[in-house]
Amino acid sequence: xxxxxxxxRIKSVMRNLPPLPEVTRQLLLVIGDEDSSxxxxxxxxxxxxxxxxxxxxxxNSSFYGVQQExxxxxxxxxxxxxxxxxxxxLGFGSISAxxxxxxxxxxxxxxxxxxxxxxxxxIMAPLANRRTDPEEAFLAGLMHDIGAYVxxxxxxxSYGPILELPGPKRMDAEREMCGMTHAQxxxxxxxxxxxxxxxxxxxxxxxxxxxxxxxxxPLTGLVALADVLACVHGGDFETTISxxxxxxxxAAVGLSMDNILSTLQGMTxxxxxxxxxxxxxxxxxxxxxxGPQHQNHTCVVVTTDDTRREWSxxxxxxxxxxxxxxxxxxxxAPGSEAVDLVLVDPQCMTAAKFTQLxxxxxxxxxxxxxxxxxxxxxPPAAEGLPRLPVIFSGKQLEKILVALPx
Numbered sequence: 339x340x341x342x343x344x345x346x347r348i349k350s351v352m353r354n355l356p357p358l359p360e361v362t363r364q365l366l367l368v369i370g371d372e373d374s375s376x377x378x379x380x381x382x383x384x385x386x387x388x389x390x391x392x393x394x395x396x397x398n399s400s401f402y403g404v405q406q407e408x409x410x411x412x413x414x415x416x417x418x419x420x421x422x423x424x425x426x427x428l429g430f431g432s433i434s435a436x437x438x439x440x441x442x443x444x445x446x447x448x449x450x451x452x453x454x455x456x457x458x459x460x461i462m463a464p465l466a467n468r469r470t471d472p473e474e475a476f477l478a479g480l481m482h483d484i485g486a487y488v489x490x491x492x493x494x495x496s497y498g499p500i501l502e503l504p505g506p507k508r509m510d511a512e513r514e515m516c517g518m519t520h521a522q523x524x525x526x527x528x529x530x531x532x533x534x535x536x537x538x539x540x541x542x543x544x545x546x547x548x549x550x551x552x553x554x555x556p557l558t559g560l561v562a563l564a565d566v567l568a569c570v571h572g573g574d575f576e577t578t579i580s581x582x583x584x585x586x587x588x589a590a591v592g593l594s595m596d597n598i599l600s601t602l603q604g605m606t607x608x609x610x611x612x613x614x615x616x617x618x619x620x621x622x623x624x625x626x627x628x629g630p631q632h633q634n635h636t637c638v639v640v641t642t643d644d645t646r647r648e649w650s651x652x653x654x655x656x657x658x659x660x661x662x663x664x665x666x667x668x669x670x671a672p673g674s675e676a677v678d679l680v681l682v683d684p685q686c687m688t689a690a691k692f693t694q695l696x697x698x699x700x701x702x703x704x705x706x707x708x709x710x711x712x713x714x715x716x717p718p719a720a721e722g723l724p725r726l727p728v729i730f731s732g733k734q735l736e737k738i739l740v741a742l743p744x
Contacts, residue, residue: 351492356438361386362431399614433619455479457608458564467592468556478540485524547583551590641683689717705742
């Protein structure tokens with residue numbers, strides 16, 4: 339199919355996008371009016387029994403974890419606040435509108451990744467240097483890849499294979515296919531729905547490091563970093579970010595590595611709670627990833643780069659593996675014989691040093707893999723060794739571990 343024909347089909351879908359439900363638009367108007375009261379909001383919400391029922395179900399689910407059952411809309415409005423009601427209405431409304439598009443592709447991985455992003459963004463929101471409303475962060479994370487849903491609906495036969503590509507290649511393939519990316523399409527959809535500018539920018543620029551690190555766009559930065567952690571947590575998508583850009587992003591959001599680890603650890607419970615949101619919304623999301631579930635291995639990270647060591651060690655700890663220091667390994671300290679896997683960073687040493695290291699490691703029974711940034715050159719002696727990106731998921735690591743000698 340030609341680029342022109344694909345673009346025509348996408349534009350046709352965009353022209354015929356279903357609007358947000360009427361009750362959602364009414365709620366946005368009422369909540370946007372400074373003179374509105376909780377009673378006004380409750381009245382609009384109660385006018386749509388389906389939406390009111392979904393809100394009550396969600397408020398009483400593990401998503402919020404309330405101690406006492408909420409039985410009335412007025413009580414739910416007071417508990418959630420205007421911003422919370424707005425975000426829930428937008429969440430339910432956007433999913434309802436998307437479902438009317440139909441489509442032939444299985445989008446279970448899409449929704450699982452969307453929920454993981456929302457979970458990470460919500461957890462990080464109170465920790466960031468520029469505070470963002472956690473419920474707003476959740477909604478922005480949930481909808482960050484909404485353009486991919488539109489592309490999958492418009493041209494499933496062309497876009498299906500693109501969804502299977504590794505992360506760094508996906509957006510290039512989108513541009514080649516139709517001259518635009520899912521981020522651009524997503525921004526167009528959210529603008530069509532008249533969503534707040536912060537949401538449209540998060541959808542458009544979560545892959546743009548210059549925009550994501552702009553101090554005037556804290557929500558975009560949160561969603562961009564949440565996208566990385568969602569890839570680590572679920573493993574269905576690979577992150578597109580480079581090591582250098584990730585450093586800039588973490589610094590811009592203002593999180594420490596302890597914050598990153600606590601976010602990853604908190605995502606499992608949060609994602610399970612958010613499964614309630616998808617279920618109540620009527621989305622068939624399949625099994626929502628619950629984080630790493632691997633046999634414990636003892637690993638060594640060989641690098642002189644502090645940032646790479648910190649990231650890889652944090653990810654390995656999150657995935658339940660034990661760490662052994664490279665200094666103890668080189669000195670044959672007690673316990674070195676139990677090392678299962680050595681992650682080697684070839685970018686921090688000369689080719690001669692790398693060859694010397696390989697000679698030493700060949701005397702061990704441990705597996706070896708390279709820890710490299712995307713596109714980085716490696717010494718000739720490294721050819722044939724398995725590779726992990728600096729930011730890796732449990733699924734990527736598992737492919738290395740299953741090949742280890744028993």
